Amino acid sequence: MDDSVTKDSVTKEYYSDQFTYRISIPEPENHLLHVELTIANWQQEFIDLKLPVWTPGSYLVREYAKHLQDFAAIDGDGKPIAWQKISKNHWRLQRSDRSIAPITISYRIFGNELTVRTNHIDRTHAFFTGAAVFMYIPEYQQYPYIVHIPDLPKNWQIATALPAFADTKDTFYAQNFDILVDSPFEIGIHERYEFTVQNKPHSFVVWGQHNGDMQRLVKDAAAIVAVEAEMFGGLPYDRYDFILHASNGFGGLEHKDCTVLLYNRLGFRKEESYCQFMNLVAHEFFHTWNVKRIRPKAFETFDYDRENYTSSLWFSEGTTSYYDRLFPLRAGIYDAKHYLKLVSNAITRLQTTSGRNVQSLFESSFDTWIKLYRPDPNTHNSQISYYLKGELLSLLLDLLIRDRTNNLRSLDRVMQIMWERFGKDETGFSEADLHGVIETVAGIDLSPFWNDYLYGTKELDYNYYLEPFGLELRTTRQDIPFVGMTLKSKNGLAEVDRVEAGSPAQKAGINTGDAVLAIAGIRVTAETFNERLRDFTVGEAIEVTIFQQDLLRNVKVILAEPIFNYFELVQIPNASSSQEVNLRMWLNI
Incomplete structure (x- = not known):
């Protein structure tokens, strides 16, 4: 399809009304979203409809169907169509009259959970995630979809990454179901703050009262967008939205052309908390490349009906976590001292997690569906986060590459090659592909590294990789007897x-x-x-x-x-000139 379908508005020549959703919110205080799906032309006897059980970027089967109620179906004459439920998220319609005629399926979705991956509807807004709202016919996921949202309360606005249809304000177009799922809606009373990077429009869409300085926030976000774009040689979209929910939680979920952020409404004034928010911005925006376009083979084609297993989340999320610390540093939002403090805190968290001796990083990635998002009393003793250890593994890889190539290459080069080879065409990479790129950039066989730190549970040898950069890890013991x-x-x-x-x-x-x-x-x-x-x-x-x-x-x-309960990165006294150069090249100081 022509590039014009990705612009702000889609012209009628690309319009297809085969699948049209109509969304209404007549009583938002009841937290109910009314959904109608009209199928324009259908001749087959059966229609199999499903609702996704998970959403890309959040690796847990969330059973979105538990919030669906009042399911019904009628034909073009308004007569009920017989249906039965086949499984937890699967409805089957059976038509006695197989003439070509429109069919309308209706249902309601309850949404009163304010996270970045669920739905939240109240008197001030309706935020919803596509996977938690839109039913689909599995064989027709590559068809285009229309979303129509008329008759909104006064002063409510619509924010979504989907292009509008024919310059309308309430109708939107998705080229296929994947894009529909990947384009959340923020509808309601919100503020919009526009900015431009590399001649492309960006905006912050902000719902909720907060104590942030939006002028500073937008300026710093633009700086982060610019330094990330510099790594990859440009921006891979036409426009981008940061949807911010200022409330009392924390989280982020990436999408191709937007991200959803949840942050403490009073967390923008204190400098340390503000910098943490900018880390969140940097993290979710880096996913524009890493995971949304540079993605593991398991995510090349999404299966919304079940778990999609991959062992590479340490790279998709952990490497992203490594860069979410670096980009605000490169953008001048904080200095090297603050950056090293963040890394020290990350090392402390890992080294005080007993599960690092039990679960490998490989296992953590693969088992995310049953472990990471389902903590229990033994989690600390039996698990590690692929975000956390993946971040620190990426740190060691970056230092290793820089040291071996005299700073001619770094982990940045790995990301650039992954973008060129897999991201631009959105071809899923295998574990062997990823390891091959990293080893090519490093110029060394990393089999022992992978065996010790990815597949095994050997302690990370921080000082070995830090020494060429004039840094070492200082440990501090707790000042009370250990009870545990x-x-x-x-x-x-x-x-x-x-x-x-x-x-x-x-x-x-x-x-x-x-x-x-x-x-x-x-x-x-x-x-x-x-x-x-x-x-x-x-x-x-x-x-x-x-x-x-x-x-x-x-x-x-x-x-x-x-026990040792704090680990701090400190500069080695009397560092050599080469160590000083390496540190300066790494941290831009």
């Missing part, structure tokens, strides 16, 4: 939030969910527990009083040596 549990305040009690595998607390039989009442007969709270430990020494057995499943118990906990 963390507490949180709940219902006035100190509830056990996490228990470390093999720790004194676990050996004493303390479990997640227990309530800690006292140490040595003296009451403690979640806030005073660590301070109370200072009254005891390593090797001492202390009596801890707990409620366990409502039963009062006293257990003996033998205090252990303090």
Whole structure:
């Protein structure tokens, strides 16, 4: 199809009314979205309709069909069409009259969950994710789709990455179902802030009250867009929207021509929190290339009916996390000192996660569907995040490449080759493809690296890769004896939030969910527990009083040596000139 279908408006010559959705929101306070799907011409006896069970970018089967109600179908004369439900997300219509005539399917979707991957409808707006709203016929996913949204409340506006149809304000066009799913809608009372990068229009669409300085935010976002575009030699879209929900959560979900961001409405004033938001912006925008266009073979064609497995999320998400720290640095939003602090915090999180010794990065990527988004009391002891370890693996790869090539190449070159070879044509890459590109850029066989750090659980040797850049990792021990549990305040009690595998607390039989009442007969709270430990020494057995499943118990906990609980990147004293050059080339200082 001609490029004109990707512009802001689609002309009538490209119009097809075979599949048309009509969206209405008559009572937004009831959180219900009314959907009608009209199929213009259908002669077959059966129509199989499905609703996706997940949405690309969020790797969990979310069972969107649980929010669907009031399903019905009628023919062109308004007569009901018989149907039955085949499975959790599959409806089958059977027509007795097989003449060519329009068919209308109607249903309602309940949406009162404000995340970047679900639906939220209230008196001020209706935000919805395509996968959670639009039913489809599997064999017809490559057909074009029309979305019509008339009769909105006064002052409501529509924001979507889909092009408008024939200069209308309420009708939109998708070339196929994948594009429809990839184009969320923000409809309601919002503010729009426009800016331009490389002669292409961008905007922030902001819903919700907040304390942000939009002039600064837009300026910094434009700088991030510019430095990311510089890496890839341009921008691969006609226009781009940042849809920001200012509320009380955190998250982001990438799409080809837009992203949805969720951030604390009061989190824009403090500098550290503001910089964290810019990391989120940089992360989701980098997905414009990495994952939306440079994507694993498993995501070359989406199967919306089940899990789509890949072992490469460490690259799709972890490498993106590595760059979301670097791009604000390159854009001048913060300095190298702040950047090194962010990396130090990431190393600390990984090194204080016991699951790094149990789950490999390969397994973390592959098992995301059943683990990452479904934490349980043992998650900390048995899992690691492919975001977190993938970020640090990417750090080591970047340093390795820079060191071996005297800064002539870096991980940037890997991304550029992946873009040229796989991203531009949206050809899915295999694990072997990815490893081959990285090894070509590095000029070395990385089999031992992959075996130790990707497929295995060997500790990352940070200092080996940091030394050529004049940096080393300094470790700090906790200043209290080690017990191996963390507490949180709940219902006035100190509830056990996490228990470390093999720790004194676990050996004493303390479990997640227990309530800690006292140490040595003296009451403690979640806030005073660590301070109370200072009254005891390593090797001492202390009596801890707990409620366990409502039963009062006293257990003996033998205090252990303090653990390393903070890891900090510091510059090596008297660094050599080559180390200083390497550091400057890496961090642009």
